[in-house]
Amino acid sequence: MTIAGVTFNPIAGVLLIPAIAAALLALLPAYRVTARLNVLATALTFTCAVSLLFSRPQPNAYLLLDDLNGTFIVLTTFVGFTTSIFSASYISHELDVGRLTPPFVRFYHAMYQVLMFAMNLALVANNIGLMWVAIELATLTTVLMVGIYRTHEALEAAWKYFILGSVGIALALFGTILVYMAARPVVGEGLDAMVWSVLVARASAFDPALLDVAFVFLLLGYGTKVGLAPLHAWLPDAHAEGPTPISAVLSGLLLNVALYALLRFKMLMAANAGALAPGPLMVTLGLLSLVFAAFMLYRRRDIKRLFAYSSIEHMGIITFAFGMGGPLANFAGLLHMTMHSLTKSAIFFAVGHVAQVKGTQRIADMGGLTETHPVLGWGLILGVVAIAGLPPLGIFMSEFLVVSSTFARAPLLALILVFGILVGLAALFLRLNGIAFGEPKGPTGKVEASYVPMFAHLTIVLVAGVYMPPALVAWFQNVAGLLG
Numbered sequence: 001m002t003i004a005g006v007t008f009n010p011i012a013g014v015l016l017i018p019a020i021a022a023a024l025l026a027l028l029p030a031y032r033v034t035a036r037l038n039v040l041a042t043a044l045t046f047t048c049a050v051s052l053l054f055s056r057p058q059p060n061a062y063l064l065l066d067d068l069n070g071t072f073i074v075l076t077t078f079v080g081f082t083t084s085i086f087s088a089s090y091i092s093h094e095l096d097v098g099r100l101t102p103p104f105v106r107f108y109h110a111m112y113q114v115l116m117f118a119m120n121l122a123l124v125a126n127n128i129g130l131m132w133v134a135i136e137l138a139t140l141t142t143v144l145m146v147g148i149y150r151t152h153e154a155l156e157a158a159w160k161y162f163i164l165g166s167v168g169i170a171l172a173l174f175g176t177i178l179v180y181m182a183a184r185p186v187v188g189e190g191l192d193a194m195v196w197s198v199l200v201a202r203a204s205a206f207d208p209a210l211l212d213v214a215f216v217f218l219l220l221g222y223g224t225k226v227g228l229a230p231l232h233a234w235l236p237d238a239h240a241e242g243p244t245p246i247s248a249v250l251s252g253l254l255l256n257v258a259l260y261a262l263l264r265f266k267m268l269m270a271a272n273a274g275a276l277a278p279g280p281l282m283v284t285l286g287l288l289s290l291v292f293a294a295f296m297l298y299r300r301r302d303i304k305r306l307f308a309y310s311s312i313e314h315m316g317i318i319t320f321a322f323g324m325g326g327p328l329a330n331f332a333g334l335l336h337m338t339m340h341s342l343t344k345s346a347i348f349f350a351v352g353h354v355a356q357v358k359g360t361q362r363i364a365d366m367g368g369l370t371e372t373h374p375v376l377g378w379g380l381i382l383g384v385v386a387i388a389g390l391p392p393l394g395i396f397m398s399e400f401l402v403v404s405s406t407f408a409r410a411p412l413l414a415l416i417l418v419f420g421i422l423v424g425l426a427a428l429f430l431r432l433n434g435i436a437f438g439e440p441k442g443p444t445g446k447v448e449a450s451y452v453p454m455f456a457h458l459t460i461v462l463v464a465g466v467y468m469p470p471a472l473v474a475w476f477q478n479v480a481g482l483l484g
Contacts, residue, residue: 168224282323
């Protein structure tokens with residue numbers, strides 16, 4: 001891209017803007033200035049990501065942009081931008097009530113940009129080692145942010161996240177090393193044996209036995225980051241004890257980044273005729289996560305834990321869709337991932353407002369939200385209706401495509417899939433009834449924060465359920481074809 005005679009690389013923009021912003025935010029003491037700078041930085045990063053749709057730089061040994069990661073990078077930067085807007089008012093309230101102090105707020109905003117940098121780097125990395133480093137950086141950053149309140153529960157959640165995340169990332173590292181070992185006899189030693197575009201072009205000649213072992217480690221390692229059962233134990237605690245904007249980023253973005261890494265290696269496996277088919281493993285973990293999380297929803301008493309398990313449920317559906325493979329299932333998986341990111345982050349925006357108004361996250365201490373805060377209450381209802389997969393919202397369409405494609409190929413699996421979806425739907429509405437309706441409970445103070453991010457997401461999800469632009473459909477179809 002050339003602006004005023006100067007060539008500008010948008011990929012550099014999505015990396016350098018958050019990196020520079022993080023350094024500035026670590027130095028600036030004033031809350032209002034840092035909150036606005038945080039929003040400005042994410043807005044500029046999103047602008048650069050959108051420009052990548054029109055100007056695609058040539059790949060090199062470290063950075064790559066194609067249709068697959070283009071989907072992820074636009075979604076990630078958009079949700080990062082809207083979350084920063086929600087975050088500004090949310091963190092202001094935490095500062096006013098004394099849950100955070102100015103030094104911690106400065107730390108929070110700096111870490112937010114580091115997290116955006118790490119996720120963006122993981123998505124555009126052409127080097128599988130660099131991608132691993134970026135995901136590890138994102139993990140460590142979110143560990144620090146989960147424990148920012150410094151309560152016993154927050155520190156315990158951060159510690160659990162650190163331990164389980166470290167185990168997962170270590171398994172992913174071992175799998176990455178095994179991929180390098182499989183590539184070395186064919187590609188040769190050095191950087192080329194770590195470059196994904198080189199690997200996928202030469203993968204047919206790799207030792208399939210080494211690739212099989214590597215994918216098992218990669219699935220377990222990155223599957224931990226995706227939050228797939230039984231590797232999910234860190235996720236509910238991290239959501240419940242960290243700041244709500246981080247819950248929105250975790251559910252809406254970071255889980256997707258780990259899934260993206262899995263999809264890259266799935267494409268590598270598919271390019272080798274003798275290697276293990278990754279689909280059945282992903283289908284099994286996806287169904288297990290869906291059914292397990294659907295039943296666990298009935299036992300949640302904390303509103304943020306409730307929607308944390310909902311994230312596990314939906315990541316299970318997405319993993320299942322990609323495991324089934326084929327043009328329709330892959331298209332459905334991409335659509336569901338996009339709709340889930342937008343919807344779940346919107347729900348966490350609503351949950352953040354509710355928790356601040358009520359002064360608690362306990363579902364039993366909430367009630368009558370549609371009466372005391374009608375805009376917030378009906379916004380939360382719309383979010384739950386969307387995430388439950390009811391028409392005409394976008395998740396209904398993606399779930400319908402997943403189920404219909406599965407019925408055509410594996411009816412028994414489709415029955416399990418539908419069972420899990422229906423169990424989760426009933427649990428969500430059971431809990432929603434106690435929050436939104438009935439006798440008002442708890443404080444009834446005014447919500448100071450903006451509802452714009454929440455309703456912006458829900459509007460997109462509603463429109464997508466009714467109409468998708470042909471260009472977007474063609475884009476998703478092309479990516480679905482790449483995934484095999």
